[in-house]
Amino acid sequence: MVIQKIFVSIIAVISILVYITINAYAQEVRRIQPIKSPASIDEPLAEGIQPVKKPIPIDRQTIEKTMQKIAESWNSPDMMNTLGKNFYEKDRLMDSMNSKAPVDARLRIMSVGSYRVINQGIKLDPAGDLLISRVSVTAKTQVEYNDPANGFQRRQGEQEYIIKITQKGVAQ
């Protein structure tokens, strides 16, 4: 009887050890890994930003001027500076531009369509309070360059630009 108890105990201990060992592998289940995606528009505009009481419109001239500056800086050494820190795959874009874009490739803004302010905030600053706006702008663009074999090339497209515009003003 005692031998039987000892045998049963040994079997029980072994089975527990086997169970623990197997579970050690089995617990390697897949976790939910967030898929990399472009920056969310819900992200805060900046640190220490205060909300606005009511939305402040941004004039069209500022938008058009911004789009013009974006076009001028495209494929230039300043292009890197125009991209936000959360711009998706910024390094890959710049690397591709450096290796693929012809030196004479230029971006032309064909037309600036509708735009809307997605969110806004005010950052208090002694040198002048800053109105920071995240704006969605639709624009038709055309990339132009000369191909040595086939001559002038152009690629037209229409994009939605998510731009963060910072303007100086006085807040209360």
Add this chain to the structure above:
Amino acid sequence: MKNIFKKKYYNTTEYFLILFLFITLFIPIFSSLRAEHVETPESFMSRKKTSYQAALEALKAEYRRWCVVAGKPIIPFGEQEQPPVSVGQPPGGLEMVSTPGLDGNFTYEIEQVYNSWSSQDGTNPFSWVDVNGNLFYVSSSGSSSSSSSSSVGDQCTGRTMSFESSGRTNYYAGIVLNEKTKSCKLVGFSAVSSTIYFNSLANKYQYGVGDATWTGPSANIAMYGTTYIKQYSKGGEIATIKFYVNNPTPADNSKAVLGVTSVNW
């Protein structure tokens, strides 16, 4: 009675023991047999990072060796920046007393650029995929322009080209047609290879077929400022071209401007 109880007790114990053994031993074995081998996310990321970093360094070395373009900076690679954790905004808010003016006193940064639903793929100038792909890919059939030209490779319609006849004997402007790709382009000085050549004269100009494989009006004297519609054909394909030549400086007859209004196949 005691023995019966003892026997029942042992039977029950044996039953639960067998059940316990089954649960603890066989079910995990079966489930482990079914489950595919998965590595931990940490080791996966570590393995990928190591191989990616090595490949990246090799690529950077090759890039620096072969592809450095003067005046263009080499973009350093760094750690992937993670987006900041979202924080809620406090209630209430401020109001701009002095709204921003139009004095250009603003800064901007692009957060993202998406292709609109109506835009064709491969035309986003801020997408690294498009930059590597369609944006700078030129097919042998010519441009993939989406302008309102009459053919896919029409690089003539609505364009002008100035040319001179400063003592040279060759033709000085030309239109090259390709009947296979139905393409058209303006070329400068050349051109027996031009389908149609243009040669500036004193008070008039001359045009005609430069490439003998094409048929059409040849060696015609034409007036500046008049628009002509002429047909040229090759291999069963006919191109109807509407063109004109202007003399912007009447005092200087050596200069002329060729313009193409339309090309239809």
